[in-house]
Amino acid sequence: MPISVAIVGSGPSGFYTAEALAKSDTDCQIDIIERLPAPHGLIRYGVAPDHQTTKNVSRAFDKTAARDEVRFYGNVDVGGDLSLDDLRAMYDAVVIAIGSPEDNKLGIPGEDKDGVIGSAAFVGWYNGHPDFVDLDPNLDTANVCVIGNGNVAIDIARLLVKTRGELSPSDITNDALDAIQASSITDVYMLGRRGPVEAKFTNVELREMGKLEICVPQIDGGIIPDAVPEDMEMSDRDRRLRDKNLDTLREFAPRAADELPKRVHFQFFAAPREILGGDKVEGIRMERTEVVDGRAVGTGEFFEIETSLVLPAVGYRSGGLEGLPFNDDWGVAISDEGRAGDGLYVVGWIKRGPTGVIGTNRPDGQQAAKQILEDIAAGSKPGREALEAAIAKNGGRIVSYDDWLTLDAHEKAAAREGAPREKLITVAAMLGVLDGA
Numbered sequence: 001m002p003i004s005v006a007i008v009g010s011g012p013s014g015f016y017t018a019e020a021l022a023k024s025d026t027d028c029q030i031d032i033i034e035r036l037p038a039p040h041g042l043i044r045y046g047v048a049p050d051h052q053t054t055k056n057v058s059r060a061f062d063k064t065a066a067r068d069e070v071r072f073y074g075n076v077d078v079g080g081d082l083s084l085d086d087l088r089a090m091y092d093a094v095v096i097a098i099g100s101p102e103d104n105k106l107g108i109p110g111e112d113k114d115g116v117i118g119s120a121a122f123v124g125w126y127n128g129h130p131d132f133v134d135l136d137p138n139l140d141t142a143n144v145c146v147i148g149n150g151n152v153a154i155d156i157a158r159l160l161v162k163t164r165g166e167l168s169p170s171d172i173t174n175d176a177l178d179a180i181q182a183s184s185i186t187d188v189y190m191l192g193r194r195g196p197v198e199a200k201f202t203n204v205e206l207r208e209m210g211k212l213e214i215c216v217p218q219i220d221g222g223i224i225p226d227a228v229p230e231d232m233e234m235s236d237r238d239r240r241l242r243d244k245n246l247d248t249l250r251e252f253a254p255r256a257a258d259e260l261p262k263r264v265h266f267q268f269f270a271a272p273r274e275i276l277g278g279d280k281v282e283g284i285r286m287e288r289t290e291v292v293d294g295r296a297v298g299t300g301e302f303f304e305i306e307t308s309l310v311l312p313a314v315g316y317r318s319g320g321l322e323g324l325p326f327n328d329d330w331g332v333a334i335s336d337e338g339r340a341g342d343g344l345y346v347v348g349w350i351k352r353g354p355t356g357v358i359g360t361n362r363p364d365g366q367q368a369a370k371q372i373l374e375d376i377a378a379g380s381k382p383g384r385e386a387l388e389a390a391i392a393k394n395g396g397r398i399v400s401y402d403d404w405l406t407l408d409a410h411e412k413a414a415a416r417e418g419a420p421r422e423k424l425i426t427v428a429a430m431l432g433v434l435d436g437a
């Protein structure tokens with residue numbers, strides 16, 4: 001009897017686990033269970049729509065899904081349609097690969113005002129995630145404040161100032177494209193508590209900000225050091241990357257504010273202290289900071305920016321899953337290097353937290369596969385058969401990988417000129433295409 005393995009979540013970590021198991025010499029039956037009809041997690045719904053090359057990694061996932069041992073069960077919510085305990089009773093091993101879909105909070109007064117939208121929701125909206133299609137952000141504002149100094153913050157800033165021509169070849173949804181083009185946005189503020197040396201942008205993304213059609217980067221050159229200070233501890237590789245970022249920021253410094261109609265302002269040493277306004281956001285109060293022992297410390301000097309849209313991009317957390325040992329303070333699963341219980345494993349962001357690139361999830365998958373094969377000598381549970389029976393009993397509509405390929409072809413055929421696809425943005429629309437509604 002093959003070892004039956006259920007992988008919950010079809011993002012990179014789920015697919016890399018499936019790949020490692022399928023390539024092992026042991027006979028395994030591998031089922032990837034995904035809440036949404038569409039697979040690939042943040043490759044589809046997180047990675048910026050104008051970075052299509054990055055999304056190409058999903059072609060490798062198509063190959064994994066096509067293997068005999070692997071089956072995809074889309075539109076099945078673990079924790080909703082069936083519980084983790086149900087799944088553990090059905091499968092020899094269960095791997096949790098559900099990511100970290102919730103935003104970290106800023107923890108400042110006014111954060112719940114209408115007009116503060118976390119990056120998970122905002123990115124999900126422009127990427128056509130079914131949970132966020134109704135977000136309807138108010139883009140009728142000259143200034144937007146993006147809080148955070150990582151790649152997610154820079155993705156958001158870039159998309160808000162690109163032209164229709166620049167965005168059209170991406171897979172941003174038509175709704176989001178039209179809303180951004182109709183917006184009154186002229187100035188995007190990227191606000192970071194610490195300095196240029198600490199910023200976590202990768203250099204390719206940062207350089208892109210200097211090459212936009214109608215938007216010019218703005219930074220006060222006086223705050224950019226010549227190089228990363230010698231006494232800052234980091235690997236040689238990190239030091240080189242950060243020095244490169246400083247070079248890029250230095251190139252931005254002389255550019256004139258009126259060179260182009262829009263601006264992205266890199267404002268470092270600025271910590272958000274309060275979101276201002278009534279029910280709706282009217283501004284943000286910031287405090288200037290200095291970095292002491294790597295930490296941002298307030299200087300007592302404050303300033304305000306008028307805006308009706310504040311987009312915190314300050315990291316993600318998971319909300320957990322009933323039955324999964326969970327550290328609520330950190331928003332990650334509790335595990336011993338991935339082992340979370342008898343026959344229970346975690347991989348990817350739910351295991352490590354939201355860090356690294358897509359490829360960082362691969363060793364997680366390989367490690368989980370190794371652990372499963374060490375822990376379980378032979379299969380003894382029914383796996384797939386029991387899962388299908390349980391879903392049929394609840395009247396659920398499973399979306400298979402072939403169904404997904406049908407949706408994929410439909411989206412590609414519906415693309416505006418030059419774009420890779422026009423996404424189906426609701427579960428009903430996806431099921432409608434499959435079932436001919």
Ligand SMILES: Cc1cc2nc3c(=O)[nH]c(=O)nc-3n(C[C@H](O)[C@H](O)[C@H](O)COP(=O)(O)OP(=O)(O)OC[C@H]3O[C@@H](n4cnc5c(N)ncnc54)[C@H](O)[C@@H]3O)c2cc1C
Nearest residue numbers: 009011012013035041042046047078098099348349357358
């Ligand atoms: C905005 C953004 C942009 C990024 N851009 C890049 C980039 O350009 N390059 C790069 O290398 N990395 C990028 N990353 C990082 C990369 O996306 C992550 O490293 C990776 O997606 C994490 O993989 P994961 O499998 O842990 O989680 P996810 O990709 O989040 O996958 C989790 C999956 O589990 C599913 N799921 C959740 N709950 C359930 C449930 N209860 N039942 C069933 N299924 C469930 C979800 O629907 C999802 O499909 C980006 C991340 C973000 C947030």
